[in-house]
Amino acid sequence: MAFPDRIERTVEIAQPPAKVWAALTTAEGLSAWFGKDAKIDLRPGGSAWMRWDGGYTADMRVERVEEPTVFGFTWHIFGLPEDDPRRTYVEFTLEPAGAGTRLTVVESGFAQLPEDAYRTAYDGNTQGWASELGELVDYLDAGH
Amino acid sequence: MPATDIEAIAEQVFVALADPSRRTILAALASGGPATATDLAGQLPITRQAVAKHLALLAEAGLVTAEPGERRRVRYRLSSAPMRVAQQFLAALARDWDGQLGALKDHLDQHAGKSQEG
Numbered sequence: 514m515a516f517p518d519r520i521e522r523t524v525e526i527a528q529p530p531a532k533v534w535a536a537l538t539t540a541e542g543l544s545a546w547f548g549k550d551a552k553i554d555l556r557p558g559g560s561a562w563m564r565w566d567g568g569y570t571a572d573m574r575v576e577r578v579e580e581p582t583v584f585g586f587t588w589h590i591f592g593l594p595e596d597d598p599r600r601t602y603v604e605f606t607l608e609p610a611g612a613g614t615r616l617t618v619v620e621s622g623f624a625q626l627p628e629d630a631y632r633t634a635y636d637g638n639t640q641g642w643a644s645e646l647g648e649l650v651d652y653l654d655a656g657h
Numbered sequence: 658m659p660a661t662d663i664e665a666i667a668e669q670v671f672v673a674l675a676d677p678s679r680r681t682i683l684a685a686l687a688s689g690g691p692a693t694a695t696d697l698a699g700q701l702p703i704t705r706q707a708v709a710k711h712l713a714l715l716a717e718a719g720l721v722t723a724e725p726g727e728r729r730r731v732r733y734r735l736s737s738a739p740m741r742v743a744q745q746f747l748a749a750l751a752r753d754w755d756g757q758l759g760a761l762k763d764h765l766d767q768h769a770g771k772s773q774e775g
Binding site: 515516517518520522524526527528532533536537542545546547590591592593594597599601616618620623624625 | 663664667741744745746747748749750751752754755757758760761762763764765766768769
């Protein structure tokens with residue numbers, strides 16, 4: 514089994530980079546193709562937000578803004594609890610291709626595993642059995 | 658952290674979930690909270706021996722933890738960390754960039770069409 518850490522796609526778009534840039538980095542653009550509603554503070558460290566039908570929202574943090582070639586943000590890994598700190602990084606790269614744009618999107622970080630999650634996965638189990646065996650020892654020591 | 662470790666954790670979750678009895682046990686612990694093997698055997702169409710065997714496997718995989726219960730009976734509780742690792746794997750599979758980029762292309766094509774008309 515290979516854990517998929519990185520997703521990469523490239524598409525050719527007939528419109529020039531400036532148009533694609535606007536679709537990726539403005540609230541009006543994002544809400545037209547990505548979320549149903551969007552807000553964005555377009556600067557590194559700025560926050561962005563999208564909402565879909567059904568109440569699902571995504572909070573993003575803008576990381577790279579190099580108009581009109583690189584736009585990057587991090588967001589929460591879908592499906593994980595709200596308080597989980599893990600985030601994936603999404604980076605769009607725009608290159609002129611004739612009259613249009615070659616757009617590449619890379620999302621990475623799905624396979625990250627902080628040390629605390631690793632310890633919880635394994636030590637929790639070990640401690641559970643340690644306390645149980647301790648109880649067994651106490652029980653036997655008590656003369657049963 | 659070597660990638661093989663995270664893969665091993667995700668694999669244990671999927672192996673555990675591939676068995677209908679273990680799915681039933683995990684679902685019972687998720688909905689009803691910590692329970693003993695006897696509690697689970699009483700609620701589910703699975704013998705106590707089979708429940709105990711599955712719980713031992715789940716505990717070894719870190720998917721449930723054993724804890725002291727009433728009258729010195731072992732209670733089992735779901736352990737969420739491996740599930741979150743499996744969710745990361747599923748999140749990568751569920752991320753629909755093909756659909757999103759298709760929507761982006763459609764949006765820009767429509768926009769271009771409107772500009773030309775206007």
